[in-house]
Amino acid sequence: MLQEADVRTIIGKLKDPFLHKTLAELEAIEEIKINPEKGHVSVKVGIAKTGTGEQLNLQQQIVSLLKEAGAASVGLRFTDLPKEKAVSFTEETNESILSGQNKTTFIAIASGKGGVGKSTVSVNLSIALARLGKKVGLIDADIYGFSVPDMMGITKRPEVYGEKVIPVERFGVKVISMGFFVEDNSPVIWRGPMLGKMLNNFFHDVEWGELDYLLLDLPPGTGDIALDVHSALPACKEIIVSTPHPTAAFVAARAGAMALKTDHEIIGVIENMAYFESKITGEKEYVFGKGGGEKLAEELKVPILGKIPLQQPDWNENDFAPSVYNADHPIGQIYSEIAMKVADLI
Ligand SMILES: Nc1ncnc2c1ncn2[C@@H]1O[C@H](COP(=O)(O)OP(=O)(O)OP(=O)(O)O)[C@@H](O)[C@H]1O
Numbered sequence: 001m002l003q004e005a006d007v008r009t010i011i012g013k014l015k016d017p018f019l020h021k022t023l024a025e026l027e028a029i030e031e032i033k034i035n036p037e038k039g040h041v042s043v044k045v046g047i048a049k050t051g052t053g054e055q056l057n058l059q060q061q062i063v064s065l066l067k068e069a070g071a072a073s074v075g076l077r078f079t080d081l082p083k084e085k086a087v088s089f090t091e092e093t094n095e096s097i098l099s100g101q102n103k104t105t106f107i108a109i110a111s112g113k114g115g116v117g118k119s120t121v122s123v124n125l126s127i128a129l130a131r132l133g134k135k136v137g138l139i140d141a142d143i144y145g146f147s148v149p150d151m152m153g154i155t156k157r158p159e160v161y162g163e164k165v166i167p168v169e170r171f172g173v174k175v176i177s178m179g180f181f182v183e184d185n186s187p188v189i190w191r192g193p194m195l196g197k198m199l200n201n202f203f204h205d206v207e208w209g210e211l212d213y214l215l216l217d218l219p220p221g222t223g224d225i226a227l228d229v230h231s232a233l234p235a236c237k238e239i240i241v242s243t244p245h246p247t248a249a250f251v252a253a254r255a256g257a258m259a260l261k262t263d264h265e266i267i268g269v270i271e272n273m274a275y276f277e278s279k280i281t282g283e284k285e286y287v288f289g290k291g292g293g294e295k296l297a298e299e300l301k302v303p304i305l306g307k308i309p310l311q312q313p314d315w316n317e318n319d320f321a322p323s324v325y326n327a328d329h330p331i332g333q334i335y336s337e338i339a340m341k342v343a344d345l346i
Helices: 004-012 055-067 083-093 117-133 150-151 192-204 226-232 246-261 290-299 330-345
Strands: 027-037 038-047 071-082 104-109 136-140 159-161 162-166 169-171 173-179 211-217 237-241 264-274 302-307
Touching: 004 027, 004 055, 004 104, 038 055, 055 071, 104 117, 104 226, 104 246, 117 136, 117 150, 117 173, 117 211, 117 264, 117 330, 136 150, 150 159, 150 173, 192 226, 226 246, 237 246, 237 290, 246 264, 246 290, 264 290, 264 330, 290 302, 302 330
Parallel strands: 038 071, 104 211, 104 237, 136 173, 136 211, 237 264, 264 302
Antiparallel strands: 027 038, 159 162, 169 173
């Protein structure tokens, strides 16, 4: 039968998912109890942040390692690691999502002008990728026009451990927004250099953990602010959102040109508000015109990743997220298809 020292050695090698230090180094194994008759091992472990997907992963690892080593059953409890301990380690680790070791793909979502649904697309594409089992983060980089927390129904603020900010998790997506750092929805009045600094903080000071994709909701348009943000970003794959009106597509093509000039790679176009489909007759009406998506895709020499009709999400009184489409909503299904295409492309 397993002894306490064996259990300590086996799970001591596993790492805290946020602090990237072993549980032994963190002295995070708080209690081990063994019942030799039943072969039951129960363990209490402290981690930097409980109640997350990372905790679930760690839990599975601990259970399978202990069972492999001979435990008949395993009981696990997680507690929050004392804050002082977590702080001292976050200051030491200083790993960034931009460091070469991780394999995160950055996907920027851009548009030629405001109001075409860029943020709605960023939110729902992130959630659709998470529903596919991908590890996803979302930066609301629309610094002046941030709307992501509200769209996703986020009411919490991120926790801060020493120098590190832990993103808020919602619908399986880790989210950071300028909106978390301003009081009472007040306007942001910073200019150029401050803006770059803020974005830098989003990359360096946020504890993203392991991510497959980090999506960025960019500011709309092709003006100074969009250009500043484009230039401040690491190399991204980029998706351009446009409505079907030929003029909207014409403006969106300029956003595409700006992406290319700032060394980002455009992977596709999403046509939003593509049509209205009557629930009664099934007839499609092209309220905002037709053909813009094709024109834009042709001009940028990329595929159309999807066409999203006009329709609101189903609002849920208990879990209100005004812009999130459920997985079984017709538009939620379109987002799943787009997410699969994106995952195939990258
Ligand atoms: N397919 C759709 N059907 C119905 N309403 C939509 C659709 N897509 C977006 N909307 C609505 O259109 C409005 C603008 O969308 P959103 O804020 O996502 O645009 P945006 O391009 O990010 O704007 P900006 O960059 O100016 O903030 C929102 O009220 C949103 O709910």
